[in-house]
Amino acid sequence: MRQTHRPPGDRCRQPGCFPEPHNAARTPFGAPTRNRWAIVALALVAAPAFGDDATTRPRELRTWRPIALVGLQPADGLDARDRWMPTAVEEVLTRRLRRVPGLAVVSTMRAYQARREMRDGDQPPPWPRVLAALGVKTRIGGTVAGPPHQCRIRLELVGDRGEPVTGEFGPARMFDALDQATEWLLGRLVSSRVDDKLRRLLLTPPARSPSALEYYARAVIAARKDNMRDVVYYLEKAADYDPGQPQVQIMLAQVEARTSPEARATAAARLRHIQRQAQQVGDVGLDLDVELTHGAMLVAERSFESAAMRFARCREIATERGDVYRRIAAINALADTYLSQEAELARQEDAESKREERNAKLAAASALLDEALDLLARLGDRVAEGPIANKHALLLERLGLNDRALEMHQRSLAAAEAIGSRANQATAWMFLGQWYRRAQRYDEALDATRKCLELASRDAHPRVRIALADIYAARGDTEEALREFQQAYDELIDTDDLQNQLLCLERIAELQAQRGRNDAAVDALTDALDIAEVLEWKDRAAKIRARRDQLKRGAP
Structure with a gap:
């Protein structure tokens, strides 16, 4: 009888407790070739999601009409022990495409991350809304039934042109x-014939056994639940x-790298092993995934040039x-590396020179x-556009390009409003x-910060009030500044945010x-001194x- 898999409570799960990577000759990429069961005939319902005119389809690919395969649901009656199957199908089919x-x-990781970013209440937003914010033009959903030896997959491909x-x-x-599902998707999404080498790569078994795939x-x-122990x-x-x-080895490497x-x-060592395998079989996407992961590790080690x-x-x-999504990932990582290099130079004694x-x-x-x-705009991805526009705005401010920085801040706001976050x-x-x-446009600064206060979570209110108080103080409105600092301190008093409590009291x-x-100033500084001593800030x-x-x- 199959058992529900649960991690034992006393098992050591320190990230360093991993087996050494296996020799490539002993663990070839994918699983050994095996006899295939006869392919069951496909049941196709309704009309194509794309026009049958082959002349239109290459153009769609060149203009990047994003595709996402997420949100697969367990079919009615799926055993609780097999609830991992929809996730496995999502991962395998997305990776193949x-x-x-x-x-x-769109990678499954990116789709689920976007859904989390767009979540404002107890319930996550519906997938159609999330995918629209990502610019997705073709959604693939469906259901999965089990058990693994009698798997049934039902896919529904929904495009915006049919x-x-x-x-x-x-x-x-x-x-x-x-x-079977892979062959069907290729027939629907790819206009030209897939060459034999790529087809063999795509149909490489995802693991040696369903059990290996289940654990992944x-x-x-x-x-997705942030349960790193499990x-x-x-x-x-x-x-x-x-x-x-x-994918298992990459995830293990990402955990170890922290x-x-x-x-x-x-x-x-894990990454080098996987990269050799990827290059041997011509899996360029996997090669790039390894390269991006390895680069992030090098940044953490401050090996910026190599990264x-x-x-x-x-x-x-x-x-x-x-490959537009891996291109964007590489661009963003390279930009962050340059910013890290600049920060390293700024910390040196001869920074000004x-x-x-x-x-x-x-x-x-x-x-x-x-x-x-530019790429995100062409994709229609408003979810990623906002944070990157914000990052760019702050960078432009450092370069003294303040007008362009304002445009980027406004672009970041427009993207946030577009996705409803x-x-x-x-x-x-x-x-x-x-x-x-900073531009001394204080009325506009107050209006913007008040809007922030209206939208921010309750936990963020003290920090927003501190920002409001600073604006009032810069404008010379001392009483309003005092009122906001006092309100912020009152909201912080029952929290463990001692640093902001100290800041409020000093201000x-x-x-x-x-x-x-x-006398009032002395009282505030007495309380501030208590906090500074608790923090051991001598x-x-x-x-x-x-x-x-x-x-x-009596000094002023």
Whole structure:
């Protein structure tokens, strides 16, 4: 009898506890060739989602009509022990489609991340709304029934240029049903014939056994719930069943990369092993995924030049292949690397003498972000557009290009409003308010920051009130500034945010002293001193004590 898999409570799950990568000769890419069961005839319902005119389809690919295969549901009656199957089908089919040059296929990770970013209440937004915000033109949903040896997959392909198309596959062994679904999707989404080499790659079994795939799918489910304890457990189990599963090894490497240098060395070995396998079979997409992961590890180790070389290679290859999503990932990673390099230069003693070199890094990052934003606009992806526009706005401010920075802040706000995210709108209004404050446009700064306060979560209110108080103080409205600082402090008093409590008390003391209310200022500094001592900030405590003593003596 099959058992529901649960991680034992006393199992060691430290990220460093991983088996060494297996030799490529012992663990070939994919699983051994096996006899296929006879393919069950496909049941096709309704008209094509794309026009049958072949002359229109290549143009659609060139203009990137994004595709997403997410939100598969368990069919009625699916055993609770088989609830991993829809996730496994999503992962395998999406990964296969992303290997096809020219197809713009949203990764499952990106789709679920976007859904989380757009969530404002207890319930996540419906998939059609999420995918529309991502610019998706073709949605593929459906249901999955089990058990794995009698798998049934039903897919519904919904485009914006025709009626839905339905395909039904199985009952068959799970890997056979996945192959049937893959063939059907290729027929619907790819206009030209898929060459034999690519077809063999696409139909490579996703794992040595359904059990290996099951544990990987359970790891993905745990990752979506931020349950890293179970992620590691299920990845280890998946690796036990099939050490050659590339996605398992990449996820393990990503976990290891967050820990010690020794664990990062193990992660690097995993990635080199997977990359050799990918290059041997011509899996360019997997090669790029490994390169991006390895580059991120190098950034964490401050090996910026090596990381930049990897990201630049990814960008070049992805551009040549028309792989727009990996291209954007490489562009963003390369821009972040340049920003990290600039920050490293800024920390050096001769930072000012390297101003020209630092500005060159910032300018290079700015050009890359312009490229990313252009691609996102062509994709219609408003979810990613907002954060990247915000990042670009802050970078442009550092370059002194304030008018362009304002345009980017406004673009970030427009994207947040387009996807209906209150949290993103609040963030955009806050940054707009800060821009107006620095430009001494105080009325506009106050309006923007008040809008942020209306949209922000209750937990964020104290920080927004501090920003409001700073604007009032800069405008010379001391009483309003005091009122906002006091309100922020009152909202923080029952939290563990001691740093902002300290900030409020020091600013209250300063403003009270400006109004000639030394006793009130001394009271605020006494409370501030208590917090500074709890935080063990000795220099800060000494300055607070000295200022309090001045005020006690009647000094202004």
